[in-house]
Amino acid sequence: MIHDTDRGDKNTPLLRIDAVSVRFGGIVALDGVSFDVRRGQICGLIGPNGAGKSTLFNCLSRLYECSAGRIEFDGHPLTRLPRHRMAGLGIGRTFQNLALFRTMTVRDNVLVGCHSKHHAGFLRNAFRLPGVAAIESQARARADQLIHFLDLDAVADREVADLPFGTQKRVELARALAAEPQLLLLDEPACGLNHEELESLGTLIRDIRDRLNVTVLLVEHHMSLVMGVSDKVVALNFGKKIAEGSPAEVRAHPEVIRAYLGEEAEAEAMA
Numbered sequence: 103m104i105h106d107t108d109r110g111d112k113n114t115p116l117l118r119i120d121a122v123s124v125r126f127g128g129i130v131a132l133d134g135v136s137f138d139v140r141r142g143q144i145c146g147l148i149g150p151n152g153a154g155k156s157t158l159f160n161c162l163s164r165l166y167e168c169s170a171g172r173i174e175f176d177g178h179p180l181t182r183l184p185r186h187r188m189a190g191l192g193i194g195r196t197f198q199n200l201a202l203f204r205t206m207t208v209r210d211n212v213l214v215g216c217h218s219k220h221h222a223g224f225l226r227n228a229f230r231l232p233g234v235a236a237i238e239s240q241a242r243a244r245a246d247q248l249i250h251f252l253d254l255d256a257v258a259d260r261e262v263a264d265l266p267f268g269t270q271k272r273v274e275l276a277r278a279l280a281a282e283p284q285l286l287l288l289d290e291p292a293c294g295l296n297h298e299e300l301e302s303l304g305t306l307i308r309d310i311r312d313r314l315n316v317t318v319l320l321v322e323h324h325m326s327l328v329m330g331v332s333d334k335v336v337a338l339n340f341g342k343k344i345a346e347g348s349p350a351e352v353r354a355h356p357e358v359i360r361a362y363l364g365e366e367a368e369a370e371a372m373a
């Protein structure tokens with residue numbers, strides 16, 4: 103619908119995490135974690151509380167610096183990029199606790215996302231120089247497409263603060279997609295959703311990949327969602343990668359069972 107279909111070399115992983123470690127004083131939040139995410143993949147990242155999932159997301163958004171290791175995005179080292187170059191690079195993100203402009207309408211929130219990619223520059227905007235109107239109308243068209251894609255037409259002109267939590271989460275998704283990311287980082291998208299919303303979330307994540315050509319890295323505690331939607335799953339525990347593979351492989355991995363359920367459950371599962 104909206105995205106370029108062929109960006110970058112198809113054989114290079116879109117995201118390469120290579121021996122990444124993050125330390126906070128004496129705490130090792132990530133300890134030599136490596137894995138790749140291929141273009142067009144939905145990759146689930148799981149692990150018990152404190153495993154290091156958010157720390158990894160924060161490294162990908164450059165909110166945290168890696169203490170060691172390297173992250174490559176689309177073949178380029180992300181770890182050396184200045185923070186101000188992150189906007190427009192092609193990594194979109196949603197947050198566990200929504201990060202929306204609550205007193206703005208749905209449409210304006212999505213437009214903010216469009217402008218983070220196609221800003222016309224302060225002087226151009228201030229003097230309404232040629233090109234500004236075209237950029238503005240492209241942004242509006244794109245916002246309308248995404249509002250429709252996320253089934254937000256009926257609330258497009260309502261203030262975000264007045265909407266149910268599940269709807270606000272879809273607004274956040276629309277805004278992240280408005281910047282035309284190649285990679286979308288979803289931080290616990292199922293958290294706080296009701297049963298019905300949960301059911302449609304899996305389909306929506308697949309649609310984002312299939313119809314918008316966006317690669318997805320998903321942190322999620324809701325196991326049936328992450329196992330149902332992911333092409334591959336990476337499991338962390340105490341900052342280390344303990345398993346990587348298909349959902350079925352990771353679900354059956356003894357270290358994953360031990361991390362989630364304790365050693366007794368592992369013995370039961372093996373029996």
Ligand SMILES: Nc1ncnc2c1ncn2[C@@H]1O[C@H](COP(=O)(O)OP(=O)(O)OP(=O)(O)O)[C@@H](O)[C@H]1O
Nearest residue numbers: 126129130131149150151152153154155156157158
């Ligand atoms: N800014 C920080 N300062 C100090 N310690 C931190 C910081 N951020 C994370 N940590 C620590 O790093 C470890 C990994 O935390 P992280 O939040 O990445 O885990 P998580 O897998 O996302 O957990 P959850 O599922 O509960 O969100 C934890 O021990 C946490 O306390």
